[in-house]
């Protein structure tokens with residue numbers, strides 16, 4: 003039932019590159035190289051990128067949508083398109099050329115939630131909590147026709163810690179829900195499975211073993227001809243968000259935070275403070291599973307953590323939520339892998355981006371980034387026969403001074419430009435990883451380059467902390483009236 | 495500036511012209527979207543360009559505060575700063591000064607206000623306004639005028655009108671000496687409140703100065719005056735302004751207002767309305783405004799307007815989809831903004847074609863029938879268009895007519911759906 007083929011460069015643990023090909027029922031084949039990006043969405047759309055801009059942003063090759071925001075309407079509106087190919091993607095206006103994956107819950111949402119039940123997951127929408135049963139989920143999936151669907155999973159979002167019993171139940175329910183979506187009477191296409199088991203390595207291993215275990219009797223009958231659940235699975239995903247919460251790692255810039263909740267002082271943290279622990283947990287999940295399926299990791303903190311996971315675990319896809327969130331708070335990403343020669347011997351650590359709220363950028367007319375691909379020139383509309391012949395004038399890249407101005411004047415265009423920029427920087431970063439891994443038969447070079455990267459680029463949260471404070475400052479001052487803010491910020 | 499009238503309507507005072515400025519050609523009549531702080535809310539300059547828009551407005555008051563003329567000069571002007579390669583118009587800064595500053599006192603020298611940075615008394619003179627607009631580098635600059643609220647009566651209106659004429663002289667003189675006359679163009683602003691006598695005096699004085707100005711704006715309106723007064727003043731000004739200069743009616747953006755103004759001989763107009771209303775989820779269509787927040791759109795799987803060429807409608811974005819994200823995701827604002835700006839451009843582009851083809855009266859009939867046929871024709875529109883030979887009610891015995899300021903609805907609570 004999987005229409006995904008995944009060709010890997012290596013089948014041993016460690017860094018790997020691959021080509022993922024997804025074939026749609028209409029015969030369209032989408033192909034992408036890994037490691038690569040999954041673009042995060044909010045209410046189904048890539049924040050700040052209108053469909054036309056989204057289609058022009060080459061880095062957007064795969065969008066992940068959480069279904070839960072549609073539960074505010076009954077029946078959920080996208081299900082009204084039942085019977086159409088790519089119904090949800092069409093509804094949302096996502097480009098034909100991008101893979102669309104669908105899960106019930108937003109992998110980046112780590113808010114406390116009411117408990118799940120044996121036959122439902124508690125999901126969140128603007129009108130409150132909604133219970134979604136496996137049967138609901140199958141039917142939503144069939145209506146929406148995503149390229150990839152995530153099986154329901156029982157991740158507890160009640161406050162940690164979680165008892166042994168709770169984790170056992172989580173593993174059992176999650177396995178049952180994988181079996182449900184693979185039922186042979188209404189099989190879903192391209193099922194991804196979130197690795198359950200929480201922060202307990204044994205529980206994670208038990209979930210994976212359950213996936214690979216031979217099925218008998220009724221269980222086998224329900225999913226025939228599959229001999230194991232894993233046979234029907236197209237890929238694995240690991241959500242680091244809830245694991246990080248359980249480990250007590252509360253980095254502020256991860257999720258959307260109301261401006262009033264941003265503290266005046268934020269203690270600088272190490273963005274990789276939990277990475278080693280997380281890698282062990284990911285390893286526990288993947289140990290007994292075949293190497294050959296794509297592995298998606300959600301909610302990394304930044305490039306350092308991504309590189310370490312690529313190096314030690316061999317993950318293939320990473321969500322871009324952290325870089326997209328950075329665009330919300332005025333950060334333009336700028337980091338390269340491998341580290342360019344001229345940055346290798348610097349005495350000071352480099353930041354992985356810059357906070358464009360900072361007044362040092364007021365007079366900085368360097369472009370946002372030299373690597374930004376030129377925007378696609380479309381033909382402008384013509385509104386009358388006397389209009390000049392439509393031609394687009396190629397644009398010069400946007401300067402940091404302009405972005406600085408837009409951020410301080412609370413102009414939304416800044417976030418659109420930064421989102422496109424940050425996704426492009428991230429795509430170039432992954433292309434760099436692919437290049438090193440492909441040329442590295444010994445696996446030594448990659449490890450060395452990761453070390454260089456971690457030496458050169460600052461791994462502290464200070465960039466995010468400063469930007470978050472500056473963003474909150476401008477947001478809050480808006481309520482006080484423009485002139486009041488001028489006095490406060492008017493140091494320029 | 496090169497200004498060439500290509501066609502005039504055989505019935506109304508409407509005309510099509512071609513205005514060539516340092517950053518290209520703009521066909522008139524046109525609507526100018528407002529990019530207050532050097533950005534059309536949420537859009538990139540390329541998106542605006544792709545909509546077929548060739549002339550936008552920046553606000554001098556705002557750009558002078560931020561980023562300030564120093565940075566604009568370093569950038570090489572506002573065009574380069576915001577990455578906009580087409581035409582640009584700036585206001586004088588005076589209007590916002592009066593409406594946004596806590597303390598403003600008008601003297602003969604200029605407008606005295608307290609600096610928003612330091613609180614110190616600061617003076618915006620006609621020369622200073624010109625100097626700021628020179629730094630911005632707009633293709634069209636507006637003179638500093640003495641702005642009084644539209645509803646003001648009494649001697650203050652006459653004083654403001656006379657002072658605006660004197661300040662025009664100072665603007666002309668400053669601009670003449672600036673060496674920028676070949677790349678930037680100065681427009682005068684006709685004042686005189688709602689008093690036809692004062693308007694006439696102002697028109698007489700300002701048309702005498704025609705050699706020093708590239709175009710004329712009709713100021714002091716769109717400030718809450720009765721619509722019936724509004725159109726009469728517009729008509730009076732348009733009738734008297736020289737035919738070989740573009741005429742710009744400030745602060746006008748409702749489709750019906752735009753078409754009435756065009757019929758009265760106005761060539762340009764600007765307003766924040768279409769972009770602002772988009773952010774509240776209101777889409778403009780040829781059948782009236784559509785508030786996408788209303789629950790009836792939650793399951794409506796059609797585009798805002800099937801025939802609209804904007805990226806939102808053409809891309810198949812449905813009303814239901816926009817309802818799902820409206821006011822919650824900035825993407826909704828961007829999508830509706832692109833649609834609304836395209837709608838404005840289509841209304842005006844359609845007018846240009848109709849004037850060229852000699853079918854403008856029919857175009858007016860069709861527009862008003864679609865837009866108001868169900869809810870009733872605003873009486874002021876009927877009167878205004880009758881004054882230029884078009885009777886909207888012709889052949890419609892049972893047509894509903896709405897007295898007063900019908901059609902001038904509040905964007906947050908549209909009457910029409």
Ligand SMILES: [Zn+2]
Nearest residue numbers: 802804807833
């Ligand atoms: Zn449209």
